[in-house]
Amino acid sequence: MKKTAIFAALCGAAFAMSGTAFAAPSVLGVTTGAGYIPMVKAVNEVCKAPDVKIEGHFGGNIGQELAQIEAGNDVSVVVSDASTLKKIKSNVTYTKTVTLGDTPMMMVWKKGLNIKSPADLTNASVTRIAAPDPKAAIYGRTATQWLSGQKPEVKKALEAKWLTVGNVPQAISYVVRGEADVAFVNVVAAKKNHEKLGGMMPVKTGYEPITMTASIVKGAPNEKAAEQYLSCLTTPKAKQVLQKFGVGDAK
Numbered sequence: 001m002k003k004t005a006i007f008a009a010l011c012g013a014a015f016a017m018s019g020t021a022f023a024a025p026s027v028l029g030v031t032t033g034a035g036y037i038p039m040v041k042a043v044n045e046v047c048k049a050p051d052v053k054i055e056g057h058f059g060g061n062i063g064q065e066l067a068q069i070e071a072g073n074d075v076s077v078v079v080s081d082a083s084t085l086k087k088i089k090s091n092v093t094y095t096k097t098v099t100l101g102d103t104p105m106m107m108v109w110k111k112g113l114n115i116k117s118p119a120d121l122t123n124a125s126v127t128r129i130a131a132p133d134p135k136a137a138i139y140g141r142t143a144t145q146w147l148s149g150q151k152p153e154v155k156k157a158l159e160a161k162w163l164t165v166g167n168v169p170q171a172i173s174y175v176v177r178g179e180a181d182v183a184f185v186n187v188v189a190a191k192k193n194h195e196k197l198g199g200m201m202p203v204k205t206g207y208e209p210i211t212m213t214a215s216i217v218k219g220a221p222n223e224k225a226a227e228q229y230l231s232c233l234t235t236p237k238a239k240q241v242l243q244k245f246g247v248g249d250a251k
Contacts, residue, residue: 025053028225029075033062033084035137035168036212038188039245040079046241047232052225061136066090069217076220077229082211084138094215095223098230101239101247102209104202105142106190109182110175111198118146118203121182122157129161130171130180137167138210143184145207187246212247 032040037058044054057065057073062080069075069092078085078094081103109115113125121129131147132140147158163180165171172189174180176196190200214233216226232238242248 025051026222026225027053027055027074028077028222028229029055029057029073030077030079030229031057031062031065031069031075032079033065034058034060035186035188036079039242039247042241042245043233043238046237047229049225049228052222052228054229063088063090066092074221076217076222076226077214078217079212079214081138082213083141083208085213085215093218095218095220096227096230097213097215098233100212100214100233100242102211103187103246103248104204105139105146105207105210106185106187106200106246107182107203108172108175108185108190108193108200109198110178110180111196113181113198115182115199115201117201121161122154126181127161128163128174128180128182129158130163130165130174130183132167132171132184133164139168139171139184139186140164142207142210146184146203149206191246212242 030040030044037056041056044056048054055074057068057075059065062078062084065075066078066088067090069078070090078092079100107115107118114120120126131143134140134144147155147162150158163174165174168185168189171180171183172185172193175183176193184203187202190197194200214230216223216230220226233242
């Protein structure tokens with residue numbers, strides 16, 4: 001009995017010293033802005049590996065998340081639209097970036113309204129158009145860019161109907177409740193609420209393309225796993241998930 005106990009202890013010590021039998025998986029920190037969290041969670045599921053634990057660092061907008069990286073958290077990968085990353089003043093830099101694809105701005109309208117194209121927004125039946133705050137949301141900036149590109153008389157007519165709200169969920173909720181006739185939102189919000197809407201259509205021109213990217217942070221805590229993660233994002237299984245969230249191949 002004593003020999004058995006000694007043998008077991010020696011075996012346990014050997015395994016502990018080798019560190020291979022029960023090695024804990026390495027941790028890969030991935031962050032994104034609040035609006036993209038469901039998409040990133042979904043791709044994290046398809047890109048997980050036995051030897052890597054993917055931890056989502058979520059909470060605020062992408063500017064707040066970048067501030068956390070500067071403060072020294074364990075994030076190795078940032079997923080966001082390129083325009084927002086370019087706009088934010090941050091000391092965070094990247095060693096590698098992959099393009100995941102473009103995603104369109106969506107125009108949605110309330111039930112009972114007949115919309116054929118954006119040109120119909122000047123109709124008398126459209127009295128209120130909701131759009132996210134351009135200072136807080138990429139889709140607010142794209143909507144504002146689109147508005148600015150209209151003919152002067154059209155722009156003037158639409159500005160009289162324009163309602164700036166906090167974010168995408170608020171914009172679409174105005175339409176769902178009938179407090180606005182039309183809203184500019186993202187694909188995820190449009191699809192999620194499609195049964196409560198009169199209709200939807202993509203608006204693909206008139207603004208800077210919304211291009212989703214994934215980038216490895218310079219000095220990443222887990223660069224090897226980050227490289228594997230970015231490689232996974234270009235595979236058919238990951239692309240299929242991204243397309244469900246409105247992100248297609250970049251043109």
